[in-house]
Amino acid sequence: GENVGLHxxxxxxxxxxxSIINCAYSNSASDYFIWYKQExxxxxxxxxxxxxxxxxxxxxxxxxxxxxxxxxxxxxxxxTQPGDSAVYFCADETLAGGTSYGKLTFGQGTILTVHP
Amino acid sequence: EADIYQTPRxxxxxxxxxxxxxxxxxxxxxxxxxxQQDPGMELHLIHYxxxxxxxxxxxxxxxxTVSRIRTEHFPLTLESARxxxxxxxxxxxRTGYGYTFGSGTRLTVV
Numbered sequence: 001g002e003n004v005g006l007h008x009x010x011x012x013x014x015x016x017x018x019s020i021i022n023c024a025y026s027n028s029a030s031d032y033f034i035w036y037k038q039e040x041x042x043x044x045x046x047x048x049x050x051x052x053x054x055x056x057x058x059x060x061x062x063x064x065x066x067x068x069x070x071x072x073x074x075x076x077x078x079x080t081q082p083g084d085s086a087v088y089f090c091a092d093e094t095l096a097g098g099t100s101y102g103k104l105t106f107g108q109g110t111i112l113t114v115h116p
Numbered sequence: 117e118a119d120i121y122q123t124p125r126x127x128x129x130x131x132x133x134x135x136x137x138x139x140x141x142x143x144x145x146x147x148x149x150x151x152q153q154d155p156g157m158e159l160h161l162i163h164y165x166x167x168x169x170x171x172x173x174x175x176x177x178x179x180x181t182v183s184r185i186r187t188e189h190f191p192l193t194l195e196s197a198r199x200x201x202x203x204x205x206x207x208x209x210r211t212g213y214g215y216t217f218g219s220g221t222r223l224t225v226v
Contacts, residue, residue, distance in 0.1 A: 032213065043206050043217030044159070089158065095213075102147060102166065103174070104215065106158040 012113045019080045021110045023073040023090035030092035030105075035064060035075045038087045038109065047075070047088075051095075077112075085114045119143045122207050122218035129197055129225055137192045137221045139207035145216075148190040151206040152176060153220070159206060165190055197225045 013019050025033070031052035036044035050057045050064045050073075057064050063076040073090050087109040093102070120141040129135055141148065146167045151159040151174075161174030165184040179201070180194050190209075194201055202225050207218040 034215070041219070043208075043219050045217070046214065049213060087156065091159075103149075103161055103164060104159075105175070106151075106160075108158050109156065111156070 009108065010111045010113070012115065013080050015080065015082060015114055015116050017080055019075075019077040019084070019112060019114075021075045021077075021088050021090075021112065023075075023107055025071050025073060025090070025092050025107070027092060027094070027105070028071065029094045032093045032095045033064070033066060033073050034091045034093075034104070035062075035073075036089045036091065036106075037084075038089060040086075044089060080112075080114050082114045082116055085112055087111050120207060120209055120216050120218040122205075122221050124221060125219065126222050127224070129223070131196075131198055131225055133197050135194050135197055135223070137205055137207075137223070139190045139192070139218060140188050141190075141209040141216070142188060143209060143211065143216070144187060145209035145211045146187065147210045148184070149208045149210075149215075150174070150180075150182060150190070150192050151208065152178065153204045153206055155204070163192065197223075199225045201225050 034049040035047040038044045048059045048062050048064050061078045065074045089109045091104040091106045093104050123138045148165045150163040152162050153159045160176035162176050162178040163182040165171045171182050182192050204220045204222045206220045208215050
């Protein structure tokens with residue numbers, strides 16, 4: 001079925017660097033995208049979301065970019081800190097109806113490791 | 117911090133036992149979800165509910181069942197646990213765009 005996937009399973013960065021985590025999705029009907037952070041032993045924690053009528057959205061130290069033409073989503077983390085070390089998941093949903101309405105589809109996670 | 121609670125956090129149980137994983141939320145959300153997650157892998161939707169007396173199977177086939185008798189409570193039951201059910205089970209609820217996840221139940225069937 002439709003799915004969301006990540007290009008790289010692991011990413012290691014130095015503290016203070018910027019991190020970029022990428023995600024490709026295949027459901028052209030998806031119109032809502034979310035990035036989650038999951039720390040060991042915890043449930044996913046919301047980071048930032050974006051609707052398909054936008055191509056960029058910024059939060060605190062995080063930016064999500066959406067390229068609908070190539071069905072690509074990225075999460076940028078500025079000045080990465082050791083506390084950012086976690087698994088990051090992208091997820092998509094169709095808000096406009098259809099078979100995936102009201103249900104998130106998750107991609108494979110990327111493990112981000114931040115070295116002091 | 118969390119307004120959605122899952123119990124137990126960890127469970128080790130023998131094959132053939134019946135178990136119920138509890139999930140409760142205090143936010144009054146109508147929509148609730150159960151996801152299954154193997155270590156380091158993506159989450160797969162196994163059940164969801166859009167309100168009381170509404171339950172649907174998710175995208176991943178599961179031998180578990182759910183019920184939704186009260187808005188705040190969405191328990192998941194395995195009638196006869198097997199080693200293949202070993203996994204982490206995450207409960208979530210939502211209102212509008214936002215999803216809130218519980219901390220999960222890590223189930224091991226021996």
